[in-house]
Amino acid sequence: MGLRCWVSQPRNRCSSPPQRTMMQYQIHHSDPDSKGRIGQLTTGHATIETPAFMPVGSLGPVKGLEPKDLQELGFGLMLNNAYHLYLRPGHKIVADMGGLHAFTGWSGSILTDSGGFQIFSLAKLCEITDEGVTFQSHIDGSTHVITPEKAIEIEEALGADIIMVLDQCVALPACREIVQEGVRRTRLWAERCQAARRRTDQALFGIVQGGLEADVRVTSARELVTLGFEGYAIGGLSVGESKADMYSMLDVTVQELPETKPRYLMGVGLPEDLVEGVARGVDLFDCVVPSRHGRTGSLFTSSGRVVIKQAQYANDERPIDPDCGCPVCARYSRAYLHHLYLIKEMLGARLNTIHNLWYFSELMRGIREAMRENRFPAFREAFYRRRERQGVREHIKDGEATAHRECENTYQA
DSSP: OOOOOOOOOOOOOOSSOOOOOOOEEEEEEEOTTSSOEEEEEEOSSOEEEESEEEOBOTTSSOTTOOHHHHHHTTOOEEEEEHHHHHHTTOHHHHHHTTSHHHHHOOOSEEEEEOSHHHHHHHSEEEEEOSSOEEEEOTTTOOEEEEOHHHHHHHHHHHTOSEEEOOOOOOOSSOOHHHHHHHHHHHHHHHHHHHHHOOOSSSEEEEEEOOTTOHHHHHHHHHHHHTTOOSEEEEOSOSSSOOHHHHHHHHHHHHTTSOTTSOEEETTBOSHHHHHHHHHTTOOEEEOSHHHHHHHTTEEEETTEEEETTSGGGTTOOSOSOTTOOSHHHHHOOHHHHHHHHHTTOHHHHHHHHHHHHHHHHHHHHHHHHHHHTTOHHHHHHHHHHHHHHTTOOOOEETTEEOSOOOOOSOOOO
16 A cells, blocks of 8 residues: 555535445354354445444544545445534535535445434533433534434435434443433334335444443343344443443343344444454444544554654654554654654644554454454464563453553544
8 A cells, every 4th residue: 555645536416315235244254262253244335344343534534534545454334423424514415415425535335323422422411302312512502403213314314334223322330220211212212213214225223222231231132133123233332331341241232133134333442342342243343543542642553552752762763563564664663753743743643543544454354364264262362462572451361351441432533
């Protein structure tokens, strides 16, 4: 991959969405030593081998990157956020421009989150009833009402390949009664989202909630499965709970979801979360970590993290990671990236983001390759051993996490 300019292609500004086929998902290999599996997810825009990680572009782009950058980094599926796009520039404008693919110039597949999490975490004076959510914009304070029907209207106008139901994400910690009420409302809204669908070329995923109450999560999963969605997401995690709690909730949730449908862990995560999620049967992940950490100078390597702003890198001629094959490591030194960070040069954020996304792409490729060759346990062990040699406290021992949470589910990339 070269870092070079690219010639933009003409946009398709058709006023009505093109006819596309519904998402298809097939499992090609099941790992004999874990619950992981290799699959193929096909939409009208791309074919993605799973397990896969989705870069996050809440408002359209991953900050600082062109669509071609993501393609050259090996990504065929990205996430946009309906809440942010509803507020700016507005779903009707995006629809008038031909939908997200034409508007952004991204030719791969797109998944849009309904924005439920953002409404509850970012909006002001949020009022929740069974009818929907009334909230004030975090941008200008204007009042808005989002119902399940409105959420589907917005996502159909945006035109993503995969869309999500409106759900209620309960802030943790929360008492059991509040968690149960959130699950009841999420089920009600999921039914209404199903009934509101008009387009036949978008896959709709249900979202399992239930906080840290194992039996409530099981109930949520079972109820959503009866509604027959094209895929299932696991929500309400990566919101500050321990890794041990998150992995425990994955263990009880994934086993309730259909084998033949893709499973998506929302807002996760750090590299170790991807490894552990795959081991538990998760197929899709997204998180702002690669781009957000890139902008703040935290760079992922095979042996841990390089915080490029630290003075120790001012005269360091080495690449970020000597074992990395990305174009940034092939061309630039730690010293130069340290310099770019200190002078707040926008190129630094772009290069850091490219490196981090390359790392995530290669991590997922390595996981798939290891499972395909039936050596995932060895891959998993080597992943943690490399980090321990560098004194990185991001490891799992006897199924329990010993690291603090750094990836909170914010979708602000």
